[in-house]
Every structure is written in structure tokens, then in C-alpha cells.
Amino acid sequence: MAITESPRFVRADGPDKVTGSGRYTADMNLTGQLVAKFRYADVASARITRLDVSAAKAMPGVFAVITDEDVPDVHYGSPVPDRTLFARDAVRYEGEVVAAVAAVDAATAQSAVDAIVVEYEALPIVADLEASMAEGSPLVHERWETYDVGDGTEQRPNVASFSSIEKGDVQAGLDQADHVVTSRYEADGTHAIPIEPRAVIAQWEGDKVTIWTSSQVPFDARNGVCETLQLSANRVRVIVPHLGGGFGGKCGFHFEAHVAALARATRRPVKLVFSRREEFLAPDRRRESMIIDITTGVRNDGTITARTGWVAVENGAYTADSAFFPQLSAMHVAGPYAIANVFIESSLVYTNHQPSGSVRAPTAPQACWASESHNDEVARAIGMDPVEFRRRNLVDEGIEGPSGQVYGDIGVRRCLEAAVEAAGYGDDLPADEAIGVAVGWWPSFPGPSGAYIKLDGDGSGQIITGAQECGTGSVMTLRQLAADELGMDAEDFQLVYQDTSAAPYDTGATGSQTLLNNGRAVVESAKEIAEQLRELAADQLEAAAADIVLAGGNAHVAGSPDKSVSIPELAGIAAGGELLIGKGSGTPPEYPSASATCVGDQGMAGWAGPQFSCHAIRIRLDRETGVVRVLDVFAAHDSGTIINPVGARGQVEGGIMMGIGQALTEGTRYGDDGRQQNPALLEYKLQTAADVPTIHTTFIEVPDPNAGPRGAKGVAEAPNVPTAAAIANAITKLIGRPVRQLPMTAERVWTTSNTGSEQGGES
Amino acid sequence: MSFLIAESLDDALAAIAAGARPIAGGTDLVVGARHGKEALPDELVAIDRIDQLAEIGPGPGGIRIGALVTHATLMTDPLVVAEFTALADAAALVGSPSTRHVGTLGGNVMNASPAMDTGAPLMVLGAVADLQSVGGSRSVPLDELWTGPGTTSAQADELLIGVTLSSAPQRSGSAYVRLEYRRAMEIAVVGAAAAVTLGDDGTIAAAEVALSAVAPTVLLVEGVGDALVGRDPESAASAAAGLAGEQASPISDLRASDSYRRHCVGVMAKRAVVAAARRAAGEDIAVPVNRSIGIGAA
Structure with missing residues (x-):
């Protein structure tokens, strides 16, 4: 049942956020607090020949200046331990932290930062993904061979991780083809751009530290502090006040340890607040640039006989959570198609750019843009309508996909049909308009997660959960799941969340997993209390516990609604004896097997709770300038059962807007010096409210038994996947050839349209 | 740093003659300072309360649009929309609603960015810049006012009080x-x-x-x-x-x-x-x- 069909659904954090009474990390201040500022590398690649902080330390009002020498000797990063909190010997991207200052105010802190003396010997800048993998390329990490990268990752210079998907015999498949189509696509990196630039406050009490931070993943942040400052988990408490968005940019462990180290050195609370420019330059979470080569063999009847792919994914200077990106990108280069013969290899490549990390559906929008553009090229080569071409090749129930996974009941075909029907695909359009269609997919991520619930003596409830609310509303939905188990109202519950010392572990607002995993934990917790309530009610009503029904705030005997006792009354009885406390974690869904051979398997070949989507997007092109305007988006999504339609629709709309930005106007530009040229919102062009098209969303609800509560899958990332691809296919219809660079800026569209330059093509 | 709120044009001109820089909406000056483009001047004189500079109407030599007229006014004022439509087109495209409600025509003209939106309309409409100082006043054609990116031929003690345009011809x-x-x-x-x-x-x-x-x-x-x-x-x-x-x-x-x-x-x-x-x-x-x-x- 969809819970927001209830007219009384109230988002618990809504009033706070809407009225401005909500407090974010940067709003907080502690007595005696100092201000932190960082000295960044400001060069992309260099050896540090001199680092002298003495003048900065001597300045009045400066309480501490710390560098690599002042923190434990720890290389961290999983699975590739390739980094330290502060630069050691060398700097590898412009936003790398060389030193940190804590001072009495911001101006003093900045003066001290400026007074730090750093001298460099320039090193070669590694920026080109292909060149960096070539023999003899300068190395981003000279000591790469000493990094213990874990099983399954092949070690090569400048390659942080590698994976492949191999199935069947691609040469035999290509030999059976009537046409072979080869394409190359290149995507620029992009940014997550949460409205709230990050902030961190740390305060020590004895040997314990409390850290308030704008993190999407408080337990990851805590673990990073524990690892780098060598503290046990119970001495580090991470609390996230309201979070002003993340989009993946605030996943991982960032600057919590730097600030905690400053606070320890100064014996004072220390606060760090990023500027928008810092938010662009420093975090190890931006969306990776990619180069994608695809070759497909196809028969004239539309059957794909083989697909090969070569993918280079930009890692940047250090490995954040990106080690699994190669296999994930390979899955998107394959796409949700029944291809018998597959060979796709993908490498995560070091460069002297900002590190990449999990920004909303990492690697997928770029890889989907490439593969779905390529699929339209393949369809064109055999003279088949691209939607019909997809109908011939999509996976379905009982059919083996490109990685050898055999799918259960899935809605991918229904998504395609729903989107193209809603869009009026095939109807006549004005001369400068076209509809492009793309199909996307995305996994759900089962994992451990925990929650407690308690009912106090008055019958009011509290859910103490490890889950993190990123703005999606998924944590807010937990109240309803608990209420439904207990026959209570969602508003009978308050949430205690985003505090690593209060609640059990959760992965955080990452991987679209909150409702999937923490929903399960909350339901399990509620079931324990339900059991207690039934026992109590059975005593009161002189019936068997198994016959007690919890509904409408009461416990009654099945078949005799009049024979009832209220839950507050039962809670009052419990308050004098055995307290009403539930705990839950539950068993996560299993990862299905996939039969493809995978060198460097990163666990991304078999997907639990696979989500499917199709976007049909109508655009208008200004042919004289190349400016593209998105008019209508017809989105159909199979994210399993939709538990909160308002929230799910919001995720689809937001994902589409992010996808339009990536498609048309965003994109980081780098200079020859390896530095970002547009780390500001004037030159890095997000879509605005004025640009929003009409978005028509349809949910194809196919409950998945191996997923979340009531058969729900994830929904937050999937809507970001096929948007750029669908826009690309519409542009190609209008100008006759694909734009092979992402974003497809007005100038790139105009240039492609007018010069006819394109790489690749049919052979 | 000093910040003087001018009650009258004479107050403002005196302060400017003494070295203060004028500020109205502050959308270039303040935002530029925040972004590290140029520090705020040590002495500022706020001219935003000098009502006579916010008027649109007949003046010597044509219709004067005061320097304090905001973009929001330019895009909706019936006279501007009817006679100087290109200027209304341009004002309506500037920034966001909040920028347009604060930013002034005078600020846009004297910021002298080649990317300014109101500049090209003023040029084709033959506008002249009306400059005034404690020593007197003069009118300068815009192509003589703008000398380069961010630079003008106005003297340091001169304040732009408005621009003057001729009424639009028939047809x-x-x-x-x-x-x-x-x-x-x-x-x-x-x-x-x-x-x-x-x-x-x-x-x-x-x-x-x-x-x-x-x-x-x-x-x-x-x-x-x-x-x-x-x-x-x-x-x-x-x-x-x-x-x-x-x-x-x-x-x-x-x-x-x-x-x-x-x-x-x-x-x-x-x-x-x-x-x-x-x-x-x-x-x-x-x-x-x-x-x-x-x-x-x-």
C-alpha cells in the first residue's frame, strides 16, 4: 500500500526545513570555538620541497597549525590505501590539503594560511585517461606497487582498479553479424552541488570526540576518523544535524578527522565551513569523466550478436569509494539487453584531478548515454526504429542478461512501452522537435542496517535508527512502516537519527538503500514490540496472543473489535515491568549469481532488486545556435513497490533535472595546469527552476521478493541514469549524427551539426 | 571603513568629491568583493535614498531614466516598454527576480562590462549618460563613456545621475x-x-x-x-x-x-x-x- 495516499502523511522534518527553524551544521556554534581553514596544494602535481608553518604558528590568535607530521602515520582508503590526511612529500591534485589552521576568527585563520610557506618542484601532470594508461606515462603514485589493493584488482601503473565482463565468444558473435558498428564517446566530469556547502565541528571531552558534520554517511565518517586518528569506535561520536542535500557528494569520509585533530591540538571546539569554491575543489566526490568505446555486431533482424567495450573511468588523484566503478560502468555499457557474447573491460585510471566518488548513480548516466546513443546508431545501421530495436533485445523474466544473471519478474519492457506511449512516440512533431528514448537500469544495494524502537509509558514511540536523511524523505517514511506494524499512526513516532552513538549501524544515504535496508530493520524492530503488545493484550483480554490484532491504536481480539485495550494502556502496564523495546536488523536480500566470467569481480555483475527505467524526452533545438530545450520528459520506472509515491516522484523529478544538467550545461573544464576552470556557479551551469520541463512520471510497480519491505527496490539514483541518453537520441534525430561529448553543450551541438566531424561509425 | 547614507544629491556629490565610491543596489560591488574580485572601497556613499534619481520622465533633451531605476522597473514601466522596448527586453533577462529588484540601471552602465545587457539597447536608442559633480554636469554619448572592460571616461568625482533618450519616432x-x-x-x-x-x-x-x-x-x-x-x-x-x-x-x-x-x-x-x-x-x-x-x- 502506498503510504502517502493517506491524507495525513506529514514529513517529520518538513516544518523545520520550510520555516527555517531547522539547524544545519554551519548554524551551530560552541563556546570557545575556533575557526578552521585549510592550505590547499593549489597546484595539480608537485613534490613538496619545503613546508614551513613557523610564521603562521607565531601569529597572534592562531592556536594550531597542523600538517602530516602532527597526525598518525596512516595510509587510508578502501580498498586502495593510497592517501594520507595531509599531503606527504607530494601533492596530486589542486584541492589536496597540505596544512590546517585553527584560529580565533576567519580573517586570522586566513592570514595564517597565507603565511604558510610551501615550495614545490613541479611534476608532470597526468590528465589524459588514455595517455595515462600507456607505457611510460608519468605516474600519479610512484609507489603504486606497494598499495595492498585487495583481491581481484589487477595492479598496473596508473590503474587503481580493473574489471571485465566476459560471456560467450565475441569473435564468433561478430562473425555472425550483418553489421558491425563502432562508436567512441567521451564524458566530462561533473559535480554533485548540494545546496549546503559542507561544515564540520569537533569537540573533545576527555578522550572522546563528538563531531557534527554534514555527512551522508555518518558511520563511514566515524570509521574514517577512527582509522586515521587511531581511535576506537566508541570514542568517536558523529552527529549529523539537518543535511542540506548531498547527491553523493557528501558520501565518504572527508574532513572530520582534520577538524578533530585541530580540536585536539587546541583543546577547543573547532568549526570548519566550506565556501562554494572549496565545495567544488576539495572533496573526493565528483562524478568521474569517462571514455567509452563500444562495438556491436547486429543482424538485420535486430538481434545483437556481440558487444565489446573498452572503458576508462577517471579516478582522479586518490581512490575514494570508486574501486567498484569499472564493473558497474561495464554493466551499463552492456545495458539491460539479452546479449549472448560480451567482452567489456573497464579501468579506473589515476589522474592529477580531483578524486571521483559515488555521485548519484556513479558511472551510469555517462555509460548509459554512450551505450544508448550507440544503440540508436546500431538501429540506424540496419534501418530499424530504435524503440523496436530495443523491443527485440531487452531482458525479461527468465531471460539471461549480459552478465549471465537470469531475471525474475521485472518491468523493463512495460517501462519502455509506458514511456513511448505517454510521449506519443511516432506522432508528427514540429520540424525542430524530436523525441529520444533511452532505457536504463540500476542495482539495489542490500546491506546490514539496524534500528531500535521504544514505546514509552504513554504509548508514544521513538525510532532510533542509524539511517541518514539526505533530503529524500526515506527516513521520514520509516515512521509509517513502524506504525503499520503496530496498528498505530505515523505521527505517534518521533525519529532519533543521524547519531552514531545512539543507533546501530547503517550504510547511510548512499546506494538508494535507506528504505530497502533500514526499512527492513525498522519493521523487524516493530515486530518485536508487536509481539510484546500482543502478550500484554492477551493477559488483559483473556485471549491467546496469536488472536490479538493491533489496529487503530488498540489491541483487540480477532473477530471481536469491541474486546480491546488501547496501546497507551498497554504501554503504561509495560512501564511498570518489562519495557517495550524492539531491536531489528534482519537478513539482507541475497546478491543473485551471474554466470559471466569476470576478471577483477567487484560484486556488480549480479544485481539484487534491479531497477529499470525508460525516459522518452521531447526536445526543441535552435538549429542556428545549437541550444537545446527540454520540453517534456515521460519517465517510467520499475523500482518495485512504491511505498511513498510523493517521495518517489520527487526523486524521479530531481534525478531528471540533474540528468538534464549533465546532458546540456554542466561539466567541469580543466586547464593545462590540471586545475578546474569553472569552480563556481556562474560558469558551472546548473539547471534552474525556470528550465524545468513538464515531467510525466509512471511507476511500473513489480514487487520484488528479494528486495526491501513490501517488495520495494531503491529509487533515488535510477532516475538520473537514462536522461542524458534520451536527450542525446533526440538531438541526433534532429542533426543527423550523435554529439560524442558530454555535456552536449550548445556549442558542441552546433559544431557537430555544422562540421560533420565525428569519430567512429559503421565498419 | 565609512558608509555614508546620502540624503540628497548634493550630499552624495560632496562625498564622492571627497573620495567616496557610490553604492546603490550593490549587485556588482558587494558580490565582486565577496568573490575576491576587488575589495570594497574604504569609503562608500549610499545613493539609494535619493528619490529624484529613481524617476523616469521628461528631462532636458529628452526622456531621462534615473540611475536608480531598477531592472524590475525597466522591464515593466509602461513608457520604457512602449518607447524603449529593447531596454525592457534586456532588463528582464538580468539575473534573477531578486537581482532585478535590487540592481540599478546606473550600476549596470557604470560597471561597464561588455557583457552588460542594458548597454546594447541604450546604444541603439542613442542614449547619453548624464554625469554630475560638485563642479557641474555634462552629457556623454555612451560610446565615449565606455572605454574598455570595466572602465569609463567619467571622472572620479562624477556621478551618473541618469541616461537621456529621445522619444521613439513613429513606426x-x-x-x-x-x-x-x-x-x-x-x-x-x-x-x-x-x-x-x-x-x-x-x-x-x-x-x-x-x-x-x-x-x-x-x-x-x-x-x-x-x-x-x-x-x-x-x-x-x-x-x-x-x-x-x-x-x-x-x-x-x-x-x-x-x-x-x-x-x-x-x-x-x-x-x-x-x-x-x-x-x-x-x-x-x-x-x-x-x-x-x-x-x-x-
């Missing part, structure tokens, strides 16, 4: 068209304004075209009159596009390459002439043109 119209990659919070990649007067036979009787963001200052295209007069609007627009492309000297930057800018400024010039001619012929094209016709239309 005339103007328009400003801008290339933009999104529909809000955008800055001109290139833009073009045109003012056109039609003869009785529907051909061009007089025309001016000016360009944004393709030269060190807003650029008045030379030879437009000779090239366009006597032509029908369509062919006149093509001729204007050619001249614009030839005379532009754009740079390559993050927003566009020089060659794309050169091409697009011709497209904008063509569209501006077409829209101005349609308005001259009596057609009511709502402000701004960018939202009424073409790719940016609602």
Missing part, C-alpha cells in the same frame, strides 16, 4: 536578443540590440545595431544605416548579421569559443532586427523577446 521599434544556455541566472554569451524605423512601404528607413560581449566594450555596429535602409526586414536582418559577424572581435573563454560567438552574434543581430521591425510594424511582442519567440519561449 519604430527596438528589441534585444541574447544567447543563453539556461533561462535564469544567466550572463550574456553574446547579445544584440536593434532599433528600426520603417518607411511607409515597410522597408527599413533607419536602423542601428549594437552587440554585447563580443568586444572590449558594447559595440555599435558601423554602417548599419547604409546597409539596411531601403531593404525589407528579412534581408536587412541578414545584412545586419553579416556586419555583426565582421565587426565583432570576440574572445574564447569558458562560455564560448571566439568562432561560435562570432557566428551567434550574427544570429542574435538578425533576430533583433526582425523582432524590432515587427514591433515597428505594430506587432505586440511581449517583453522579453527571448521568452516570446524562438527557443526560449514558454
Whole structure:
């Protein structure tokens, strides 16, 4: 049942956020607090020949200046331990932290930062993904061979991780083809751009530290502090006040340890607040640039006989959570198609750019843009309508996909049909308009997660959960799941969340997993209390516990609604004896097997709770300038059962807007010096409210038994996947050839349209 | 740092003569300082309460638009919309609603950015800048006022009190068209304004075209009159596009390459002439043109 069909659904954090009474990390201040500022590398690649902080330390009002020498000797990063909190010997991207200052105010802190003396010997800048993998390329990490990268990752210079998907015999498949189509696509990196630039406050009490931070993943942040400052988990408490968005940019462990180290050195609370420019330059979470080569063999009847792919994914200077990106990108280069013969290899490549990390559906929008553009090229080569071409090749129930996974009941075909029907695909359009269609997919991520619930003596409830609310509303939905188990109202519950010392572990607002995993934990917790309530009610009503029904705030005997006792009354009885406390974690869904051979398997070949989507997007092109305007988006999504339609629709709309930005106007530009040229919102062009098209969303609800509560899958990332691809296919219809660079800026569209330059093509 | 709130024009001029810099909406000065472009001046005089500078009406030599008139007013004022439509088109495209409610015409003119949106309309409408100091006043044509990116020929003690324009002739119209990659919070990649007067036979009787963001200052295209007069609007627009492309000297930057800018400024010039001619012929094209016709239309 969809819970927001209830007219009384109230988002618990809504009033706070809407009225401005909500407090974010940067709003907080502690007595005696100092201000932190960082000295960044400001060069992309260099050896540090001199680092002298003495003048900065001597300045009045400066309480501490710390560098690599002042923190434990720890290389961290999983699975590739390739980094330290502060630069050691060398700097590898412009936003790398060389030193940190804590001072009495911001101006003093900045003066001290400026007074730090750093001298460099320039090193070669590694920026080109292909060149960096070539023999003899300068190395981003000279000591790469000493990094213990874990099983399954092949070690090569400048390659942080590698994976492949191999199935069947691609040469035999290509030999059976009537046409072979080869394409190359290149995507620029992009940014997550949460409205709230990050902030961190740390305060020590004895040997314990409390850290308030704008993190999407408080337990990851805590673990990073524990690892780098060598503290046990119970001495580090991470609390996230309201979070002003993340989009993946605030996943991982960032600057919590730097600030905690400053606070320890100064014996004072220390606060760090990023500027928008810092938010662009420093975090190890931006969306990776990619180069994608695809070759497909196809028969004239539309059957794909083989697909090969070569993918280079930009890692940047250090490995954040990106080690699994190669296999994930390979899955998107394959796409949700029944291809018998597959060979796709993908490498995560070091460069002297900002590190990449999990920004909303990492690697997928770029890889989907490439593969779905390529699929339209393949369809064109055999003279088949691209939607019909997809109908011939999509996976379905009982059919083996490109990685050898055999799918259960899935809605991918229904998504395609729903989107193209809603869009009026095939109807006549004005001369400068076209509809492009793309199909996307995305996994759900089962994992451990925990929650407690308690009912106090008055019958009011509290859910103490490890889950993190990123703005999606998924944590807010937990109240309803608990209420439904207990026959209570969602508003009978308050949430205690985003505090690593209060609640059990959760992965955080990452991987679209909150409702999937923490929903399960909350339901399990509620079931324990339900059991207690039934026992109590059975005593009161002189019936068997198994016959007690919890509904409408009461416990009654099945078949005799009049024979009832209220839950507050039962809670009052419990308050004098055995307290009403539930705990839950539950068993996560299993990862299905996939039969493809995978060198460097990163666990991304078999997907639990696979989500499917199709976007049909109508655009208008200004042919004289190349400016593209998105008019209508017809989105159909199979994210399993939709538990909160308002929230799910919001995720689809937001994902589409992010996808339009990536498609048309965003994109980081780098200079020859390896530095970002547009780390500001004037030159890095997000879509605005004025640009929003009409978005028509349809949910194809196919409950998945191996997923979340009531058969729900994830929904937050999937809507970001096929948007750029669908826009690309519409542009190609209008100008006759694909734009092979992402974003497809007005100038790139105009240039492609007018010069006819394109790489690749049919052979 | 000192911050004086001027009660009168004389107060303001005295403060400026003593070295203070004027501030009205602060959308360039304050935002620039925050972004590290240039520190705030040590001495500021706020001129935003001098009501006489916020007026639009008859003045010596024509209609004066006061320096404190905001973009929000320019885009809706009936006189501006009727007579100086290109200026309303431009004002309506600036920044966001909040920028437009705070930012003033005077600030835009004296900031002297070649990418300013109101500059090209003022050029084609023949506006002159009215400068005043404690020592007196003078009027300067805009192509003499703007000397380079961010620089003007105004003396340090002179305050722009407004711009003066002549009433629009019969059967005339103007328009400003801008290339933009999104529909809000955008800055001109290139833009073009045109003012056109039609003869009785529907051909061009007089025309001016000016360009944004393709030269060190807003650029008045030379030879437009000779090239366009006597032509029908369509062919006149093509001729204007050619001249614009030839005379532009754009740079390559993050927003566009020089060659794309050169091409697009011709497209904008063509569209501006077409829209101005349609308005001259009596057609009511709502402000701004960018939202009424073409790719940016609602």
C-alpha cells in the first residue's frame, strides 16, 4: 500500500526545513570555538620541497597549525590505501590539503594560511585517461606497487582498479553479424552541488570526540576518523544535524578527522565551513569523466550478436569509494539487453584531478548515454526504429542478461512501452522537435542496517535508527512502516537519527538503500514490540496472543473489535515491568549469481532488486545556435513497490533535472595546469527552476521478493541514469549524427551539426 | 571603513568629491568583493535614498531614466516598454527576480562590462549618460563613456545621475536578443540590440545595431544605416548579421569559443532586427523577446 495516499502523511522534518527553524551544521556554534581553514596544494602535481608553518604558528590568535607530521602515520582508503590526511612529500591534485589552521576568527585563520610557506618542484601532470594508461606515462603514485589493493584488482601503473565482463565468444558473435558498428564517446566530469556547502565541528571531552558534520554517511565518517586518528569506535561520536542535500557528494569520509585533530591540538571546539569554491575543489566526490568505446555486431533482424567495450573511468588523484566503478560502468555499457557474447573491460585510471566518488548513480548516466546513443546508431545501421530495436533485445523474466544473471519478474519492457506511449512516440512533431528514448537500469544495494524502537509509558514511540536523511524523505517514511506494524499512526513516532552513538549501524544515504535496508530493520524492530503488545493484550483480554490484532491504536481480539485495550494502556502496564523495546536488523536480500566470467569481480555483475527505467524526452533545438530545450520528459520506472509515491516522484523529478544538467550545461573544464576552470556557479551551469520541463512520471510497480519491505527496490539514483541518453537520441534525430561529448553543450551541438566531424561509425 | 547614507544629491556629490565610491543596489560591488574580485572601497556613499534619481520622465533633451531605476522597473514601466522596448527586453533577462529588484540601471552602465545587457539597447536608442559633480554636469554619448572592460571616461568625482533618450519616432521599434544556455541566472554569451524605423512601404528607413560581449566594450555596429535602409526586414536582418559577424572581435573563454560567438552574434543581430521591425510594424511582442519567440519561449 502506498503510504502517502493517506491524507495525513506529514514529513517529520518538513516544518523545520520550510520555516527555517531547522539547524544545519554551519548554524551551530560552541563556546570557545575556533575557526578552521585549510592550505590547499593549489597546484595539480608537485613534490613538496619545503613546508614551513613557523610564521603562521607565531601569529597572534592562531592556536594550531597542523600538517602530516602532527597526525598518525596512516595510509587510508578502501580498498586502495593510497592517501594520507595531509599531503606527504607530494601533492596530486589542486584541492589536496597540505596544512590546517585553527584560529580565533576567519580573517586570522586566513592570514595564517597565507603565511604558510610551501615550495614545490613541479611534476608532470597526468590528465589524459588514455595517455595515462600507456607505457611510460608519468605516474600519479610512484609507489603504486606497494598499495595492498585487495583481491581481484589487477595492479598496473596508473590503474587503481580493473574489471571485465566476459560471456560467450565475441569473435564468433561478430562473425555472425550483418553489421558491425563502432562508436567512441567521451564524458566530462561533473559535480554533485548540494545546496549546503559542507561544515564540520569537533569537540573533545576527555578522550572522546563528538563531531557534527554534514555527512551522508555518518558511520563511514566515524570509521574514517577512527582509522586515521587511531581511535576506537566508541570514542568517536558523529552527529549529523539537518543535511542540506548531498547527491553523493557528501558520501565518504572527508574532513572530520582534520577538524578533530585541530580540536585536539587546541583543546577547543573547532568549526570548519566550506565556501562554494572549496565545495567544488576539495572533496573526493565528483562524478568521474569517462571514455567509452563500444562495438556491436547486429543482424538485420535486430538481434545483437556481440558487444565489446573498452572503458576508462577517471579516478582522479586518490581512490575514494570508486574501486567498484569499472564493473558497474561495464554493466551499463552492456545495458539491460539479452546479449549472448560480451567482452567489456573497464579501468579506473589515476589522474592529477580531483578524486571521483559515488555521485548519484556513479558511472551510469555517462555509460548509459554512450551505450544508448550507440544503440540508436546500431538501429540506424540496419534501418530499424530504435524503440523496436530495443523491443527485440531487452531482458525479461527468465531471460539471461549480459552478465549471465537470469531475471525474475521485472518491468523493463512495460517501462519502455509506458514511456513511448505517454510521449506519443511516432506522432508528427514540429520540424525542430524530436523525441529520444533511452532505457536504463540500476542495482539495489542490500546491506546490514539496524534500528531500535521504544514505546514509552504513554504509548508514544521513538525510532532510533542509524539511517541518514539526505533530503529524500526515506527516513521520514520509516515512521509509517513502524506504525503499520503496530496498528498505530505515523505521527505517534518521533525519529532519533543521524547519531552514531545512539543507533546501530547503517550504510547511510548512499546506494538508494535507506528504505530497502533500514526499512527492513525498522519493521523487524516493530515486530518485536508487536509481539510484546500482543502478550500484554492477551493477559488483559483473556485471549491467546496469536488472536490479538493491533489496529487503530488498540489491541483487540480477532473477530471481536469491541474486546480491546488501547496501546497507551498497554504501554503504561509495560512501564511498570518489562519495557517495550524492539531491536531489528534482519537478513539482507541475497546478491543473485551471474554466470559471466569476470576478471577483477567487484560484486556488480549480479544485481539484487534491479531497477529499470525508460525516459522518452521531447526536445526543441535552435538549429542556428545549437541550444537545446527540454520540453517534456515521460519517465517510467520499475523500482518495485512504491511505498511513498510523493517521495518517489520527487526523486524521479530531481534525478531528471540533474540528468538534464549533465546532458546540456554542466561539466567541469580543466586547464593545462590540471586545475578546474569553472569552480563556481556562474560558469558551472546548473539547471534552474525556470528550465524545468513538464515531467510525466509512471511507476511500473513489480514487487520484488528479494528486495526491501513490501517488495520495494531503491529509487533515488535510477532516475538520473537514462536522461542524458534520451536527450542525446533526440538531438541526433534532429542533426543527423550523435554529439560524442558530454555535456552536449550548445556549442558542441552546433559544431557537430555544422562540421560533420565525428569519430567512429559503421565498419 | 565609512558608509555614508546620502540624503540628497548634493550630499552624495560632496562625498564622492571627497573620495567616496557610490553604492546603490550593490549587485556588482558587494558580490565582486565577496568573490575576491576587488575589495570594497574604504569609503562608500549610499545613493539609494535619493528619490529624484529613481524617476523616469521628461528631462532636458529628452526622456531621462534615473540611475536608480531598477531592472524590475525597466522591464515593466509602461513608457520604457512602449518607447524603449529593447531596454525592457534586456532588463528582464538580468539575473534573477531578486537581482532585478535590487540592481540599478546606473550600476549596470557604470560597471561597464561588455557583457552588460542594458548597454546594447541604450546604444541603439542613442542614449547619453548624464554625469554630475560638485563642479557641474555634462552629457556623454555612451560610446565615449565606455572605454574598455570595466572602465569609463567619467571622472572620479562624477556621478551618473541618469541616461537621456529621445522619444521613439513613429513606426519604430527596438528589441534585444541574447544567447543563453539556461533561462535564469544567466550572463550574456553574446547579445544584440536593434532599433528600426520603417518607411511607409515597410522597408527599413533607419536602423542601428549594437552587440554585447563580443568586444572590449558594447559595440555599435558601423554602417548599419547604409546597409539596411531601403531593404525589407528579412534581408536587412541578414545584412545586419553579416556586419555583426565582421565587426565583432570576440574572445574564447569558458562560455564560448571566439568562432561560435562570432557566428551567434550574427544570429542574435538578425533576430533583433526582425523582432524590432515587427514591433515597428505594430506587432505586440511581449517583453522579453527571448521568452516570446524562438527557443526560449514558454
